[in-house]
Amino acid sequence: MRADAILSLAALRQLEQDAAAQGLDLMAQAARATADWVGGHLSPGARVLVAAGPGNNGGDALQAALLLHRRGYHVDLLLPAAPATPATQAAMQTLQTAGLQPRATLAEDAPPPDLIIDGLFGIGLARDFAAPWLDTIHQLNALAIPVLALDTPSGLDPYRGTAANVAIRASHTLTFLSHKPGLYMAAGADLAGQVELAPLDYPSELCPSAEGELNRPLALLPVRANDSHKGRFGSVLVIGGERGMLGAALLAGRAAYAGGAGKVHLATLDDRLAVDPAAPELMIQPLEPSSTLPAADAVAIGPGLGQGSAARHWLGHLIGTAQPLLLDADALNLLAGNSTLQQALGRRQGATVLTPHPAEAARLLACSTADVQADRLAAARALAQRLDSVVVLKGAGSLIVRPDGYYRLNTSGGPALAVAGQGDVLSGLVAALLAQGLPVFDAAALGVHLHGLAGDAYTRAEQGPIGLTASATVPLLSRVINLTHTGAHG
Numbered sequence: 001m002r003a004d005a006i007l008s009l010a011a012l013r014q015l016e017q018d019a020a021a022q023g024l025d026l027m028a029q030a031a032r033a034t035a036d037w038v039g040g041h042l043s044p045g046a047r048v049l050v051a052a053g054p055g056n057n058g059g060d061a062l063q064a065a066l067l068l069h070r071r072g073y074h075v076d077l078l079l080p081a082a083p084a085t086p087a088t089q090a091a092m093q094t095l096q097t098a099g100l101q102p103r104a105t106l107a108e109d110a111p112p113p114d115l116i117i118d119g120l121f122g123i124g125l126a127r128d129f130a131a132p133w134l135d136t137i138h139q140l141n142a143l144a145i146p147v148l149a150l151d152t153p154s155g156l157d158p159y160r161g162t163a164a165n166v167a168i169r170a171s172h173t174l175t176f177l178s179h180k181p182g183l184y185m186a187a188g189a190d191l192a193g194q195v196e197l198a199p200l201d202y203p204s205e206l207c208p209s210a211e212g213e214l215n216r217p218l219a220l221l222p223v224r225a226n227d228s229h230k231g232r233f234g235s236v237l238v239i240g241g242e243r244g245m246l247g248a249a250l251l252a253g254r255a256a257y258a259g260g261a262g263k264v265h266l267a268t269l270d271d272r273l274a275v276d277p278a279a280p281e282l283m284i285q286p287l288e289p290s291s292t293l294p295a296a297d298a299v300a301i302g303p304g305l306g307q308g309s310a311a312r313h314w315l316g317h318l319i320g321t322a323q324p325l326l327l328d329a330d331a332l333n334l335l336a337g338n339s340t341l342q343q344a345l346g347r348r349q350g351a352t353v354l355t356p357h358p359a360e361a362a363r364l365l366a367c368s369t370a371d372v373q374a375d376r377l378a379a380a381r382a383l384a385q386r387l388d389s390v391v392v393l394k395g396a397g398s399l400i401v402r403p404d405g406y407y408r409l410n411t412s413g414g415p416a417l418a419v420a421g422q423g424d425v426l427s428g429l430v431a432a433l434l435a436q437g438l439p440v441f442d443a444a445a446l447g448v449h450l451h452g453l454a455g456d457a458y459t460r461a462e463q464g465p466i467g468l469t470a471s472a473t474v475p476l477l478s479r480v481i482n483l484t485h486t487g488a489h490g
């Protein structure tokens with residue numbers, strides 16, 4: 001299996017069953033990976049508090065506790081409930097034989113540990129917590145000590161990224177067998193800390209097919225030949241810029257140049273800007289109902305578009321063309337209220353990308369933003385399938401989803417990007433990648449990845465995420481593109 005692959009929960013459970021039927025002990029492997037992780041971070045003699053739950057997540061933790069004890073660590077065991085699975089019961093018996101006695105509650109006078117291992121609950125979490133779990137998790141969080149969560153922080157749904165009524169806040173998560181999207185999305189983005197994968201060993205024929213993968217840049221722009229000219233790198237048309245929202249179209253246009261487009265046209269609904277003095281290379285044309293649109297290899301419609309009749313007209317017109325097309329912002333809001341446009345989009349011949357943030361996705365799905373965030377993958381898949389488009393569901397852990405449901409989960413970027421105008425920048429960048437000929441899923445995925453890298457570069461350079469504006473992101477885009485730019489001559 002590819003290292004970046006994501007297995008569905010059902011596939012993971014199937015793999016677990018098939019491995020057990022072949023006599024493979026995945027729990028022992030998970031425990032070894034855990035003990036090795038601790039060995040890479042703390043020296044023997046360090047104090048480790050191992051919190052174990054009743055299921056197999058607890059089994060992983062208890063087997064790891066035994067290994068750590070044998071390797072010379074000082075292990076304290078917290079076992080709030082009796083082990084419920086045979087593997088967990090057996091692990092507990094071996095620990096007791098080795099002289100380790102568990103406690104049911106945290107000892108108030110115990111010396112503070114150097115690390116907590118959270119093996120309370122994994123993928124088997126089924127409901128909100130009651131006592132004693134509620135108190136235990138609050139108490140563990142209150143210790144404010146580094147936590148290594150096994151598989152997932154207890155209380156976090158590692159597929160949806162939603163938290164139960166309380167959840168462990170981990171500094172690190174060691175997840176087993178396959179990546180899990182909820183460790184990067186919604187509440188998971190703050191609860192999982194640094195995530196590492198322990199893939200574990202099993203025969204390759206047991207490996208189910210993946211439902212998605214982490215978004216790593218697979219498709220890159222081709223290296224540019226010395227004998228190049230602007231006509232080789234595609235032209236982008238941005239349509240938007242209603243009164244009071246011209247800036248959105250300008251940001252998209254500037255980002256399209258930063259993303260390597262050879263030519264960028266802006267067709268704006270507000271006719272009061274003849275030129276962008278900060279980016280005079282943008283060719284700006286006010287839109288009249290009778291206008292002929294400039295020829296383009298990719299079109300982005302939506303940044304600052306508004307929802308007036310002219311906006312509706314141009315959206316309908318573009319859906320009827322076969323050009324690669326990106327819909328953002330008010331183009332999505334117009335679409336949400338118009339089933340005729342939605343049907344036309346579903347029948348569209350050309351490649352289409354939709355880039356909703358959760359509120360725009362909610363309007364399209366006629367549900368609440370909270371509903372979208374409660375199951376981001378299901379929401380993005382529903383839209384991609386219904387509108388036969390590649391969908392980028394933005395926000396922490398952006399998802400890039402194909403109509404057949406396969407997805408890439410983005411891990412770059414962060415709160416530096418949580419500021420007005422970043423969506424416009426992303427639209428222009430993805431349009432530039434489309435105009436340069438990347439296939440639609442790759443263009444969307446690479447654009448999201450690079451946009452996130454620009455945010456990460458800022459956070460690193462400024463030692464924090466505060467203060468990055470959308471316009472200041474544009475030059476960072478070209479820097480990260482040039483840094484990652486490899487491949488064959490185009």
Ligand SMILES: NC(=O)C1=CN([C@@H]2O[C@H](COP(=O)(O)OP(=O)(O)OC[C@H]3O[C@@H](n4cnc5c(N)ncnc54)[C@H](O)[C@@H]3O)[C@@H](O)[C@H]2O)[C@@H](O)CC1
Pocket residue numbers: 012013015016017026027028030053054055056057058059060084085120121122123124125126127128129130133150151152176177
């Ligand atoms: N999937 C796999 O192939 C592997 C799984 N392993 C581990 O096994 C874990 C899954 O084990 P399980 O399926 O036993 O599940 P868990 O250990 O996550 O939890 C299941 C137990 O918790 C109880 N429970 C669920 N929600 C509760 C709540 N809110 N309050 C109180 N009790 C609750 C259930 O009744 C059950 O006893 C994984 O996360 C991973 O850590 C590893 O051993 C490696 C292999």
Ligand SMILES: Nc1ncnc2c1ncn2[C@@H]1O[C@H](COP(=O)(O)OP(=O)(O)O)[C@@H](O)[C@H]1O
Pocket residue numbers: 329357393394395396397398412413414415416417418419420421422423424425426451
């Ligand atoms: N916390 C975050 N982590 C990662 N990416 C983020 C975060 N917040 C915002 N972003 C990204 O920034 C962009 C914001 O887009 P959007 O909400 O459409 O902004 P606007 O409408 O103001 O242009 C999206 O690409 C989104 O994924």
Ligand SMILES: [K+]
Pocket residue numbers: 057118119120121122149150151152153154
């Ligand atoms: K856990």
